[in-house]
Amino acid sequence: MRRVEDLASKETRLVIGLMSGTSCDGIDASLVRITGSGLETRVQEIGFVSLPYEKSFRERLLQLAQGKSGGSEELLMVSIRLGELFVLSAKKVCDESDTAYSSVTLIGSHGHTLYHLPQGRQYFASEVRGSLQVGEPSLLAEAFSCAVVSDFRVRDMAAGGQGAPLVPYTDFLLFRDKEKSVALLNLGGIGNITILAKDCSQEEVIAFDTGPGNMVIDAFAYRYSKGRSYFDADGEMARQGVVSSTFLAWMEDLDDYLKVPPPKTTGRERYGQEYVDMLEKRREELMIAPFDLLATVTEYTALCVLRGLERFAKGMPARLIVSGGGSHNLTLLTSLKSLLQGTEVLTQEDLGYNSDSKEAVAFAILANEAVCGKTNTLVAATGAIHPVVMGKILL
Numbered sequence: 001m002r003r004v005e006d007l008a009s010k011e012t013r014l015v016i017g018l019m020s021g022t023s024c025d026g027i028d029a030s031l032v033r034i035t036g037s038g039l040e041t042r043v044q045e046i047g048f049v050s051l052p053y054e055k056s057f058r059e060r061l062l063q064l065a066q067g068k069s070g071g072s073e074e075l076l077m078v079s080i081r082l083g084e085l086f087v088l089s090a091k092k093v094c095d096e097s098d099t100a101y102s103s104v105t106l107i108g109s110h111g112h113t114l115y116h117l118p119q120g121r122q123y124f125a126s127e128v129r130g131s132l133q134v135g136e137p138s139l140l141a142e143a144f145s146c147a148v149v150s151d152f153r154v155r156d157m158a159a160g161g162q163g164a165p166l167v168p169y170t171d172f173l174l175f176r177d178k179e180k181s182v183a184l185l186n187l188g189g190i191g192n193i194t195i196l197a198k199d200c201s202q203e204e205v206i207a208f209d210t211g212p213g214n215m216v217i218d219a220f221a222y223r224y225s226k227g228r229s230y231f232d233a234d235g236e237m238a239r240q241g242v243v244s245s246t247f248l249a250w251m252e253d254l255d256d257y258l259k260v261p262p263p264k265t266t267g268r269e270r271y272g273q274e275y276v277d278m279l280e281k282r283r284e285e286l287m288i289a290p291f292d293l294l295a296t297v298t299e300y301t302a303l304c305v306l307r308g309l310e311r312f313a314k315g316m317p318a319r320l321i322v323s324g325g326g327s328h329n330l331t332l333l334t335s336l337k338s339l340l341q342g343t344e345v346l347t348q349e350d351l352g353y354n355s356d357s358k359e360a361v362a363f364a365i366l367a368n369e370a371v372c373g374k375t376n377t378l379v380a381a382t383g384a385i386h387p388v389v390m391g392k393i394l395l
């Protein structure tokens with residue numbers, strides 16, 4: 001019989017973190033050794049793998065993310081299928097680092113978000129807010145015979161928060177700096193930033209979604225490559241285009257999200273297919289070349305980061321550390337560097353970490369906090385009325 005107290009009392013824990021992000025590109029799995037908890041947390045990365053989804057499954061996930069397709073039968077199907085794929089990725093990261101499955105102490109699994117509803121919507125007599133992550137965690141518990149923490153977001157939402165962003169908490173644990181201000185930018189489907197002022201406290205952390213990360217770029221890369229490519233590899237297509245300043249200004253003008261003060265989060269409901277179709281229509285009216293539009297939407301991702309910092313950070317950070325798939329887009333990185341004069345722009349790789357593993361590592365840490373009974377939210381980031389211990393624990 002396992003007890004949560006036994007997990008908490010271990011000196012170090014071997015933890016797997018699992019994440020499937022809004023890009024629907026696949027599952028990221030990190031294997032880490034965690035010592036301590038809270039402000040004493042120390043993390044050593046042991047292994048990382050990404051398991052890409054097959055094309056037809058990815059397309060189905062993207063459709064389901066629109067919220068309108070799929071019924072209860074398909075919800076069950078997709079949850080079990082994803083649960084199996086989470087098991088496969090967890091096994092793969094162990095295999096590749098010669099780690100026995102039985103030595104894993106704990107798994108933190110974010111699951112895959114099918115629908116995120118931070119603002120209330122009327123449903124019968126209720127004002128519904130919530131977040132639906134699927135990928136049945138029981139399958140992981142069975143395959144590894146270890147504790148599994150999952151379904152993190154809803155606990156924060158029950159306390160009035162947006163259930164996102166969650167990574168700023170782990171950014172604070174790992175990256176706070178006594179000497180200088182640091183911002184951490186993760187470029188997944190959406191861009192999220194965590195701003196850690198010099199020697200800041202938890203209460204002083206500022207974090208929010210900046211706007212689109214790769215989501216809009218991916219959609220146009222797919223369209224203009226006629227379905228051959230899901231993303232603009234290394235930013236090569238955008239590099240061949242020229243930014244249209246008229247189009248860029250028009251995009252900024254119509255984007256109310258940028259002006260909303262944090263806490264705030266966004267997703268496919270704002271920058272998804274409908275948004276992309278609207279941009280494409282406008283491009284045709286203005287007769288802008290496809291690659292020029294790709295260059296423009298790439299610049300726009302960087303511009304959203306600049307605007308977010310200008311409006312909501314207390315001064316520009318000394319250093320910006322970029323992670324996530326978007327950190328491989330060299331055109332996007334170049335734009336960030338030229339817009340953020342005076343800030344040292346680095347990738348996680350530049351610091352000896354892996355740019356792709358950050359979110360998976362974060363869920364390993366959040367799970368570690370949960371079993372140690374530590375609150376693992378930053379109310380400054382999620383807007384909740386008090387900090388909570390997120391995650392449902394399977395023993």
Ligand SMILES: Nc1ncnc2c1ncn2[C@@H]1O[C@H](COP(=O)(O)OP(=O)(O)O)[C@@H](O)[C@H]1O
Nearest residue numbers: 021022023188189214231233234324325326328
């Ligand atoms: N070599 C690359 N060049 C440009 N973009 C890339 C590259 N590799 C990955 N990406 C981008 O990163 C995205 C996946 O990033 P990821 O951090 O996994 O996001 P999410 O958390 O939303 O799944 C891809 O959809 C793609 O846009």
Ligand SMILES: [Mg+2]
Nearest residue numbers: 021023025026
């Ligand atoms: Mg991903």
